[in-house]
Amino acid sequence: MEDGIMKKYPADVVINILLRLPVKFLLRFESVSKTCYTLVRSSTFINLHLNHTTTSKDDYILLKRSFKEDVERYKAIFSFHSSDGDDYIYSLYPDRDVPYMTIPYSIDNDILIGPIRGLIALMDPITTILFNPSTKNYRLLPPSPFNVPKGFRRSIDSSGFGFDSVVNDFKVFRISEVYTEDRFGYPEKGEKKVEVYELGIDIWRELDHVDQELPALFWLTSSMFYKGAYHWITTHWFRALDDGELVILFLT
């Protein structure tokens, strides 16, 4: 801005206005001039824009429903609803199929996480789909390539999606326990595994040195991404400690 291409208006005013505009406009603003392109693509501007409070006009309700299509076929649908503040709720866009989530069983265990920096993750124990609500595009992430050895089982404690501001990349992770069963079919104490996927490099890896004393995290208990870290509420019942201890795990 300082190089004089934007002669008429001070840069801080222009930035203040741009922060209030949707990504769709910013993509257009890129084509205005090289300076505009550099500004809109700078990490400083992107961070400001992401942290800018959106107005209530941008709010909508994202609803994911699953319909039984056939005996063993359920179809997942995204609906986008908004309201004027009265009782009347209307549809903003046509419903969208979530093709990768058309599966042979009902999907009670799906979770929606986000939006985190503009992306929403839709996860079931196996599949993760990233969804960009402003462009309505999907991306199916590759499943974790780490399989369990023969005779072992995996129980998934928790999955999640977040943004790591240190490496500037989105991450998906899965915490699970790999265990065997004794001859009566009862599970024996297994090993905790943590797998992390980085979107930018498209690679899954398994973390070394996972704390085996990690308390049990249940798939359906509330978990959230807040201020750069993932948070769970877990009961510590197996150690007979106080209930409701807050666990914070930093993903590295």
Place this chain on the structure above:
Amino acid sequence: MASSTTGEKKILTLKGGDNEEFILEESLVLQSELLKNMVKEERVSSIPLPSIKSKTLVKIIEYLKKHAELTPSNKEEFKNFEKEFVNVVLEELLDITVAVNYLKINGLLEFCCQAVADRIKDKSVEAVRKIFRIESDFTPEEESEFRKETPEAFEGDLDDTTN
């Protein structure tokens, strides 16, 4: 320079870009961080604002007066006033926004920036260039590449820059 007073109220003179003078109560300008500092620290009674057109200054003073009268009971009336306030041609609205930014009147700045954003969100690339007086520095090849990739961004019916 000593401040002139009438009764208890201090009076201040603002001088617009074309040397037109505006006399108003000092308490009104305290809404502007810039003027507040000048009044409190430098104890001036006349402030030249050569970069702000008189037409713009009239609008801003009108806002300061209305805002000073704002009470919980006339909130609706003030909201209507705000709506009317930004209902001017885009170039004038931008002049006001730039002046408000310079004067640091924070609440009004937020309101003006949002009003500009609402007005330009559907404008084409060409219209945005005209509105912000930006000249394209892309090569003709780059320019035609953009037009090929996002033809809708350059569509002519969005080219109205006055509203």
